[in-house]
Amino acid sequence: MALKIVSGLDATSLSLSSFLDLQKNELRNAQIHNLTTTQIAGVGTPASGQFAYDTTLNKLKVYNGTAWELVGASADGTTLELSSNTLSIKALGVDTTQLAAGAVTTAKIDNAQVTGAKIAALTIATGNIAATAVTSAKLADGAVGTAKLATDAVTTAKIADDQITAALIADDAVGAAAIADNSIDVARLNTSDGSAGQFLKTNGSGTLSFATPVDDSVSATNLTATLANLDTTHAVNVHGSGSTSIIIGSSTNTPNVQVTGDVIVDGNLMVSGTTTTVSSTTISVTDPIITLGGTAALTADDNKDRGIEFRYYDSSASRLGFFGYDDSEREFTALVDVTNEQEVMSGTLAAVKFGAADLTSLVLPDSGLNYGGTAVTASGTELNYVDGVTSAIQTQINGKQATITGAATTITGSDLTASRALVSNSSGKVAVSAVTSTELGYVDGVTSSIQTQLDSKPAAYAASVTTSSGTATIAHSAHGLAFPANIQVYDENGQLVLVDIRQVVASNEMTITINAPDGTYEVIAVGAKAS
Numbered sequence: 093m094a095l096k097i098v099s100g101l102d103a104t105s106l107s108l109s110s111f112l113d114l115q116k117n118e119l120r121n122a123q124i125h126n127l128t129t130t131q132i133a134g135v136g137t138p139a140s141g142q143f144a145y146d147t148t149l150n151k152l153k154v155y156n157g158t159a160w161e162l163v164g165a166s167a168d169g170t171t172l173e174l175s176s177n178t179l180s181i182k183a184l185g186v187d188t189t190q191l192a193a194g195a196v197t198t199a200k201i202d203n204a205q206v207t208g209a210k211i212a213a214l215t216i217a218t219g220n221i222a223a224t225a226v227t228s229a230k231l232a233d234g235a236v237g238t239a240k241l242a243t244d245a246v247t248t249a250k251i252a253d254d255q256i257t258a259a260l261i262a263d264d265a266v267g268a269a270a271i272a273d274n275s276i277d278v279a280r281l282n283t284s285d286g287s288a289g290q291f292l293k294t295n296g297s298g299t300l301s302f303a304t305p306v307d308d309s310v311s312a313t314n315l316t317a318t319l320a321n322l323d324t325t326h327a328v329n330v331h332g333s334g335s336t337s338i339i340i341g342s343s344t345n346t347p348n349v350q351v352t353g354d355v356i357v358d359g360n361l362m363v364s365g366t367t368t369t370v371s372s373t374t375i376s377v378t379d380p381i382i383t384l385g386g387t388a389a390l391t392a393d394d395n396k397d398r399g400i401e402f403r404y405y406d407s408s409a410s411r412l413g414f415f416g417y418d419d420s421e422r423e424f425t426a427l428v429d430v431t432n433e434q435e436v437m438s439g440t441l442a443a444v445k446f447g448a449a450d451l452t453s454l455v456l457p458d459s460g461l462n463y464g465g466t467a468v469t470a471s472g473t474e475l476n477y478v479d480g481v482t483s484a485i486q487t488q489i490n491g492k493q494a495t496i497t498g499a500a501t502t503i504t505g506s507d508l509t510a511s512r513a514l515v516s517n518s519s520g521k522v523a524v525s526a527v528t529s530t531e532l533g534y535v536d537g538v539t540s541s542i543q544t545q546l547d548s549k550p551a552a553y554a555a556s557v558t559t560s561s562g563t564a565t566i567a568h569s570a571h572g573l574a575f576p577a578n579i580q581v582y583d584e585n586g587q588l589v590l591v592d593i594r595q596v597v598a599s600n601e602m603t604i605t606i607n608a609p610d611g612t613y614e615v616i617a618v619g620a621k622a623s
Contacts, residue, residue: 124152132160207232228262395419396435404428414439551621553577558612566615568601568622575602577619584612 127135129148140157152163286292286302293303384398399416412430414437417423427439461468478485496504502521508514509524513532517523535542553571557564571577575597583589592607602622606615 201226201230203229207235393419397437399437401430401432401437412439413442415442547621550618553615553617555615556612557606557615559606559608559610562607562610564606564608564613566604566606566617568603571602571604571617572622573602573617573619574622575619577602577604577617579604579615579617581606581608582614582616584614586614589613 124143124145126145126147129146132144132146132153135142135144138155138160140155142155143163144153144155144160145151146153149162153160154163281292281300283292283300283302287304290302290304292300294300385396397414397416397419399414402413402415404411404413411428412432414425414427414430414432416425416437418425418437420436426442426444427437428442430437430439458471499516499521502517502523511529512524513527513529515523515525551573553566553573555566555570557566575595577595579593579595581589581591581593589608591613594605594607596603596605600622604615604617606613
């Protein structure tokens with residue numbers, strides 16, 4: 093019969109909320125004393141190990157003999173959680189203080205349950221993990237990261253002798269991705285640092301050390317055999333003489349060294365000597381610029397041409413051609429039937445054919461222009477006659493008369509009289525007038541009608557008259573002046589005399605009468621010309 097201590101008895105329903113079953117050694121549905129933070133602090137003389145649930149913080153507390161602390165010693169509540177009377181462990185909640193030695197065994201860990209989120213940083217100690225408890229299946233991918241290991245945490249003292257064996261490390265387990273850059277240095281190896289240029293070697297018994305490279309193959313005998321392997325066709329070309337000299341080449345074999353197969357040069361290739369011959373059928377060069385004439389800037393003119401010399405065959409023989417820069421002429425040129433005298437090329441100018449050409453200037457030798465297969469024989473002077481032409485010359489010529497017609501027909505057969513003005517005759521043809529060029533020059537500078545200008549000027553009349561019986565008359569037909577006129581009378585000595593001058597008008601004609609002693613007088617009359 094079991095003795096049960098029952099608590100929480102409901103007087104009306106007799107339902108059991110919690111009880112201690114001594115027969116089964118079980119405590120079922122136990123409720124820890126619920127107090128506020130203030131109430132817990134006011135508990136008098138609490139016993140070490142006494143529990144209380146802090147309803148203010150909703151966290152479980154225990155009295156450690158000195159003070160109340162959160163269970164799990166984590167003030168941020170990330171260790172244990174009590175919910176619906178269930179006590180659970182949060183992520184990162186278990187560290188070395190919560191685990192007894194050997195507490196974590198394989199049986200306690202389900203497959204792939206040990207993840208990075210479940211392991212607090214720096215919490216895994218050897219004494220807390222049972223032997224062979226951690227297997228590959230127990231660790232989730234990426235569970236062991238650098239955040240879980242303190243700096244210098246994995247030392248020789250932490251790993252028992254002969255504990256890390258090949259059987260414990262899966263094939264390809266430690267890959268390049270698992271090792272941070274520059275993580276394995278000399279301090280991580282069981283050896284002291286070496287000097288520059290040395291390499292790491294083993295003695296065959298597991299001991300590592302640094303050593304200086306020694307190429308035992310570079311000896312007269314070994315190098316002879318090595319080079320002979322490169323030239324299997326002409327093995328005699330590579331041979332040794334004693335132990336100190338190596339001879340490459342033979343006076344009886346050509347070439348001196350021959351390599352069968354491809355040759356790859358990863359570095360720069362420098363070839364010295366006087367002649368380099370390339371017998372391949374195709375040459376590909378990545379560099380878009382090929383430099384000729386030296387590897388450095390020249391300090392003086394070597395008087396050598398630069399360009400490409402090529403071979404070709406005409407109808408009778410093999411010949412040389414050249415296309416490049418003529419050093420003496422300072423011009424680019426193309427030559428055929430070339431002679432090469434110490435890199436100075438001479439020969440016959442070659443015919444060239446281009447598409448469109450944009451030229452700054454064009455210089456042609458005499459009779460050197462050919463257009464559409466037709467030689468152009470015109471000289472430069474003759475070609476300049478078309479300078480300034482704005483349209484087709486033939487079209488302009490066709491628009492002109494083939495023969496002279498019209499008024500000019502009278503002047504096509506002979507020269508004209510010199511220095512004469514031209515007029516049109518009664519037939520409308522060009523003819524020579526009686527007016528000379530001198531006479532015609534008199535009108536030079538005239539700005540308006542000469543007759544109009546003359547008509548606007550005063551008319552003048554001058555004549556000698558003799559009085560008879562004290563009177564002399566000048567008729568209108570003689571002087572042609574209109575009334576009134578300005579009349580002056582001078583004696584035979586040129587002295588102005590005062591006489592009676594009368595101007596009588598009848599039928600629009602004016603008659604001048606001079607009344608003076610008998611004698612001869614000079615009369616000057618000025619006035620408008622009668623209309």
